[in-house]
Amino acid sequence: MAPFICDRCGKCCVSLGQSITIERQLNDRDYYCRSKIDNTIFLAHVDEEFREEIADEFLAAGSSSDDGVKMPCPFLRKRPSGTEYCCAIYATRPKVCKDFLCYHMLIRTRDGAICGRVIGKNTLRTEDPELERIWNAEVTPVPFTNALEWIKQVTAILAGHGYWAESVE
Numbered sequence: 050m051a052p053f054i055c056d057r058c059g060k061c062c063v064s065l066g067q068s069i070t071i072e073r074q075l076n077d078r079d080y081y082c083r084s085k086i087d088n089t090i091f092l093a094h095v096d097e098e099f100r101e102e103i104a105d106e107f108l109a110a111g112s113s114s115d116d117g118v119k120m121p122c123p124f125l126r127k128r129p130s131g132t133e134y135c136c137a138i139y140a141t142r143p144k145v146c147k148d149f150l151c152y153h154m155l156i157r158t159r160d161g162a163i164c165g166r167v168i169g170k171n172t173l174r175t176e177d178p179e180l181e182r183i184w185n186a187e188v189t190p191v192p193f194t195n196a197l198e199w200i201k202q203v204t205a206i207l208a209g210h211g212y213w214a215e216s217v218e
């Protein structure tokens with residue numbers, strides 16, 4: 050098993066504004082929040098670097114309703130120093146976010162470079178045309194009735210072509 054590595058693209062958080070909501074502000078860094086995905090409440094503690102902007106946004110939003118509009122999670126932030134996104138409450142993010150892995154298998158070349166990720170049941174994300182060809186021809190027909198058996202078969206198919214597949218956790 051390989052460790053899951055989040056590259057902070059922000060894609061999983063970009064439409065969660067209606068699922069992760071702030072119920073109440075406790076002070077300028079602490080919020081009483083709800084995760085509607087698993088219907089739990091959690092206390093969010095905002096990182097100091099985002100304290101002011103999140104408090105300002107919360108006040109500005111007032112009681113406005115965004116029903117039907119896809120909004121980013123209120124804690125998704127762009128790092129001031131670059132293009133990467135980050136979670137402003139990373140240490141206190143809700144359980145659904147802590148548990149979420151956006152891919153379950155990593156595929157590497159012979160040199161160890163990451164060349165593919167498997168998301169959902171058996172969808173490949175890759176920019177390697179040879180890997181894509183092998184996947185479509187040989188992996189897609191493998192039945193997904195048992196996850197462990199599927200991993201075993203797919204790993205063997207890819208190894209036969211010089212690729213190394215690993216489940217992530």
Ligand code: SF4
Nearest residue numbers: 055056058059061151
């Ligand atoms: S968990 Fe996945 S989708 Fe979400 S930010 Fe990380 S890499 Fe992007």
Ligand code: SF4
Nearest residue numbers: 062122124125136146
């Ligand atoms: S709490 Fe953090 S990890 Fe969870 S959806 Fe919001 S920004 Fe993403």
